[in-house]
Amino acid sequence: MVEKTQAAATGGYRKGEKTRQRILDAALKAFGEASFTAVTTRRIAQAGGVSLPTLQYYFGDKEGLYRACAEALVDRYRSHTAAAAAKARQALQQDFAPETARLHLKALIRALAGFLVGTKEAQRWAQFVARELRDPGPAFDILYKRLWQPGVDVTSRLVARLLGVSEGDPAARIKALLLISSVLAFQSGRGIALRTMHWSSIGPNELAMVLASLDDQIDAIGARRS
Amino acid sequence: MVEKTQAAATGGYRKGEKTRQRILDAALKAFGEASFTAVTTRRIAQAGGVSLPTLQYYFGDKEGLYRACAEALVDRYRSHTAAAAAKARQALQQDFAPETARLHLKALIRALAGFLVGTKEAQRWAQFVARELRDPGPAFDILYKRLWQPGVDVTSRLVARLLGVSEGDPAARIKALLLISSVLAFQSGRGIALRTMHWSSIGPNELAMVLASLDDQIDAIGARRS
DNA sequence: GTCTATAGTCGGATAGAC
DNA sequence: GTCTATCCGACTATAGAC
Numbered sequence: 001m002v003e004k005t006q007a008a009a010t011g012g013y014r015k016g017e018k019t020r021q022r023i024l025d026a027a028l029k030a031f032g033e034a035s036f037t038a039v040t041t042r043r044i045a046q047a048g049g050v051s052l053p054t055l056q057y058y059f060g061d062k063e064g065l066y067r068a069c070a071e072a073l074v075d076r077y078r079s080h081t082a083a084a085a086a087k088a089r090q091a092l093q094q095d096f097a098p099e100t101a102r103l104h105l106k107a108l109i110r111a112l113a114g115f116l117v118g119t120k121e122a123q124r125w126a127q128f129v130a131r132e133l134r135d136p137g138p139a140f141d142i143l144y145k146r147l148w149q150p151g152v153d154v155t156s157r158l159v160a161r162l163l164g165v166s167e168g169d170p171a172a173r174i175k176a177l178l179l180i181s182s183v184l185a186f187q188s189g190r191g192i193a194l195r196t197m198h199w200s201s202i203g204p205n206e207l208a209m210v211l212a213s214l215d216d217q218i219d220a221i222g223a224r225r226s
Numbered sequence: 227m228v229e230k231t232q233a234a235a236t237g238g239y240r241k242g243e244k245t246r247q248r249i250l251d252a253a254l255k256a257f258g259e260a261s262f263t264a265v266t267t268r269r270i271a272q273a274g275g276v277s278l279p280t281l282q283y284y285f286g287d288k289e290g291l292y293r294a295c296a297e298a299l300v301d302r303y304r305s306h307t308a309a310a311a312a313k314a315r316q317a318l319q320q321d322f323a324p325e326t327a328r329l330h331l332k333a334l335i336r337a338l339a340g341f342l343v344g345t346k347e348a349q350r351w352a353q354f355v356a357r358e359l360r361d362p363g364p365a366f367d368i369l370y371k372r373l374w375q376p377g378v379d380v381t382s383r384l385v386a387r388l389l390g391v392s393e394g395d396p397a398a399r400i401k402a403l404l405l406i407s408s409v410l411a412f413q414s415g416r417g418i419a420l421r422t423m424h425w426s427s428i429g430p431n432e433l434a435m436v437l438a439s440l441d442d443q444i445d446a447i448g449a450r451r452s
Numbered sequence: 453g454t455c456t457a458t459a460g461t462c463g464g465a466t467a468g469a470c
Numbered sequence: 471g472t473c474t475a476t477c478c479g480a481c482t483a484t485a486g487a488c
């Protein structure tokens with residue numbers, strides 16, 4: 001049996017698609033700014049310019065809307081990092097030189113950081129993801145399996161190559177995790193990072209400084225101690 | 227005019243002190259596990275074995291209780307890291323050798339990581355802090371000024387010494403921020419870290435691996451590129 | 453100090469008209 | 471598809487007895 005909401009979600013509609021998108025955008029914004037419980041469906045409906053039942057018509061209930069946000073977010077994120085990720089994966093299959101892995105790792109991190117810092121929307125998405133992964137809720141599985149896990153996997157495989165160890169090596173995974181956390185420190189933790197750095201915003205100059213430090217961190221992987 | 231709640235909070239009471247503490251413990255646990263809005267005063271009261279008005283009697287309202295939790299948390303945290311922080315500060319005044327700074331930095335990070343990973347309580351505190359700093363609420367100022375800022379300051383001063391730059395140098399602050407974020411990745415982000423690493427818990431072996439990677443990261447500061 | 457009882461508010465979800 | 475009107479439950483906070 002197919003639920004109404006499923007039918008609506010699957011697409012194939014013409015009239016309601018625009019409304020659905022408006023609601024989704026409003027929800028994505030709201031859930032990016034505050035937690036699941038802190039956000040009210042009333043506010044989302046108002047922001048989307050619809051009434052409460054309309055929201056329920058398209059997404060069933062609050063959790064359904066929340067999950068739909070996660071799905072949408074993953075899709076948009078993937079379309080932005082697909083290029084760099086594909087290149088990295090390709091390199092992992094064909095090339096075995098550690099230094100090439102380093103370049104791909106830098107490119108990957110750069111793509112991630114650039115994307116995250118780039119748009120105001122991406123900042124909210126990062127907060128959404130960070131919040132959901134830290135305090136697992138209705139969208140945890142979606143975000144973990146489709147976003148976090150693939151990202152960590154590619155990264156740790158590149159790191160493993162750099163260290164000259166096998167792909168599943170824990171040390172490589174740790175370093176990958178630390179690297180990703182470092183990027184996220186400036187995004188999901190953007191507010192606190194700004195205050196800490198005494199910056200009013202993250203512009204080109206600030207981004208360059210962050211990227212330089214991230215490059216340092218990548219350069220340190222597999223390097224001999226001084 | 228002194229409010230009742232102020233008088234109760236200030237101490238000087240005998241009978242109610244124990245009750246107050248029970249409520250505070252229950253609240254600290256609850257707010258460690260979920261966000262301000264997600265936690266209900268009812269549950270806290272029940273967990274603390276008191277009725278709702280009792281809670282209000284001691285802390286005024288929900289926000290007051292929340293702030294009291296932040297204060298208590300900061301105090302406990304400080305008593306645990308005071309030793310290492312004091313040593314580091316002392317060294318900053320007396321000693322100018324970069325390599326000594328490196329040792330103090332490692333000790334500081336080690337103390338932080340060990341404390342955080344050590345007790346189950348500390349894990350919840352870390353979540354509380356992370357949540358509040360990411361999504362500023364009623365306790366933001368307390369946690370930022372009394373916990374985050376002092377920590378980042380000492381760390382970045384040590385890093386600056388290592389890099390041979392002035393204390394306010396942005397590059398040093400960035401590296402300090404990344405370093406602290408790395409530690410927190412395994413604490414406030416403990417759940418996701420466990421899953422990522424395929425660990426069931428963070429025991430002595432796991433902690434050793436994390437610390438090794440953090441040491442690597444510290445070793446890389448101020449080192450020449452390979 | 454701590455309780456029972458309750459007021460007042462708000463949020464999620466539904467019924468049913470159009 | 472989208473609305474207005476409404477229900478119901480849960481929550482914070484208060485009044486007032488003991």
